[in-house]
Amino acid sequence: MAFSVGSGGGKRRGRVAQSTVAEINVTPLVDVMLVLLVIFMTASSVETARLSREAETLRQVVSDEITAADAADEAENQVPVDLPKAKAEKLAAGSKKSGKPVLSIDRRHRIYLDKELLVDCQKLPGDFDVCLDAFEKALAANARATSLTEANLRADRRLSYDYVLRLMARMRRAGISQFGLITEVPAPKAGSTK
Numbered sequence: 001m002a003f004s005v006g007s008g009g010g011k012r013r014g015r016v017a018q019s020t021v022a023e024i025n026v027t028p029l030v031d032v033m034l035v036l037l038v039i040f041m042t043a044s045s046v047e048t049a050r051l052s053r054e055a056e057t058l059r060q061v062v063s064d065e066i067t068a069a070d071a072a073d074e075a076e077n078q079v080p081v082d083l084p085k086a087k088a089e090k091l092a093a094g095s096k097k098s099g100k101p102v103l104s105i106d107r108r109h110r111i112y113l114d115k116e117l118l119v120d121c122q123k124l125p126g127d128f129d130v131c132l133d134a135f136e137k138a139l140a141a142n143a144r145a146t147s148l149t150e151a152n153l154r155a156d157r158r159l160s161y162d163y164v165l166r167l168m169a170r171m172r173r174a175g176i177s178q179f180g181l182i183t184e185v186p187a188p189k190a191g192s193t194k
Contacts, residue, residue, distance in 0.1 A: 079104035079112045084157040085186035101144065102182070104154040105167060111135050113142060128163060132170045139174045150178045 069080065081104050104112040109121035109131060118138040121131035139148075151171065155164045171179060 079106060079110075079115060079154065081106050081154045081156045082158060083154060083182060083184040086183040087185065100150050100152050100180070101148065102152045102154055103167075103171065103176075103179075105156065105159065105163070107156040107158045109159075109163070111138075111167070113139070113144065116142075118142065128166065132166060135167070136170055136174050148174075148176050151176050152180045152182050154182045 069082065079102075101114055102112075106112075109128070110117060111119045111121070111131075119131055119135045121128065121134075124130050124134060153164075153168065153171070155167070168179070
């Protein structure tokens with residue numbers, strides 16, 4: 001009888017052992033995953049804060065460079081415009097001495113006649129066409145510009161090609177039939193003999 005009790009108990013223990021193996025305790029796994037989640041969340045917030053500080057520093061540096069460039073242009077008594085770089089003929093006697101006025105448009109879409117502000121497009125509601133309409137009206141109202149047939153155009157290189165062409169079309173419509181485009185001479189490349 002002892003033999004049969006042992007074998008009957010063995011079957012029972014086998015079933016208990018199988019049911020214990022079939023169950024997985026997920027509590028430690030969930031604990032580990034939550035700890036990892038907290039670590040990643042903390043690390044990402046620290047990294048985001050660092051990137052934010054770097055971006056703010058970069059914005060400040062760029063702002064300082066723009067301010068310095070604007071100050072340099074004002075020192076030259078010109079509207080601050082970052083001109084495109086191209087090899088071209090220099091104006092022989094300068095635009096003021098040659099009698100041609102200079103129309104300038106800067107990166108903020110402000111349009112000047114020499115140094116006189118004609119239109120500030122940022123202060124106008126609507127798209128660039130509204131600004132160009134205001135430009136034509138201001139040009140017609142300006143005593144110096146009423147008889148203009150020639151002018152030089154200084155356009156910031158960061159403006160889209162579309163804006164510059166549309167401004168040139170409006171200049172033609174306003175009676176300025178001949179105009180030159182002013183650029184800067186590119187800096188010589190390192191190792192270049194020219």
